[in-house]
Amino acid sequence: MNYRVLEWDSRFFRKRVAQITVDAATGTDRLSECLGRSDAEVIYVFLPAETAEQHRSVLEAFSGKFYDRKATFRKQVDPAFAAWDLAIVEATTESEDLLQLAYASGHLSRFFLDPGFNEHFRALYAEWIRKALREPDSKVFALSDSRHMLGMVSLSVQDAVGRIGLFAIADDSRGQGLGMRFLKHCEAHYHSLDARACTVVTQKANIGACMLYQKAGYAIATEQDVWHIWRG
Secondary structure, three states: OEEEEOHHHHHHHOOOEEEEEOOOOOOHHHHHHHHHHOOOOEEEEEEEHHHHHHHHHHHHHOOOEEEEEEEEEEEEOOOOOOOOOOOOEEOOOOOHHHHHHHHHHOOOOHHHHOHHHHOOHHHHHHHHHHHHHHOOOEEEEEEEOOOOEEEEEEEEEEOOEEEEEEEEEOHHHOOOOHHHHHHHHHHHHHHHOOOOEEEEEEEOOOHHHHHHHHHOOOEEEEEEEEEEEEOO
């Protein structure tokens, strides 16, 4: 088990925020002791999905609430799947369309679902897409028509692993295969940078996204349950 104060979150939310990451060997007594000793105002608790139920009573005793089952998908980069899409271009500047898609990407996020964070949700996702635009190791790709932006994805490559950050297709453009086009384009980008694997994290409740990733050859590598505990 690991406990750490999250400095960035604490500054952004103006509350002392900490995270507890529970492993399969963590006992309920140890988790309870850690929660009892923490002076954080908000605690994120991450637990392996397969052992999460055994800690439910402890988390509920501290007024914790479950907000997410987080699925991490992973696959090997496949040059045969990768394909550059000439209609998908790099976005380099912030726009209202880009912000709206960033918000849409988090419609099942724990930061949207938790009433304590909901007022900060848009500012948080706006900061994340701005960070993706300005950081040298990140890219934002977008697809637009003459009217508006149809979809966008942010991604990065570190240690030979490609990672998707935010990903959304506009409501009126779903069901047209755009999600798969973006994934093929992402994989072409990864391949161009010699990445060997790629990952993406989404909510298990996001059935459409999970099905898309599996269709693209991804498989679930890990699942974690996420609880929030508010104090004071």
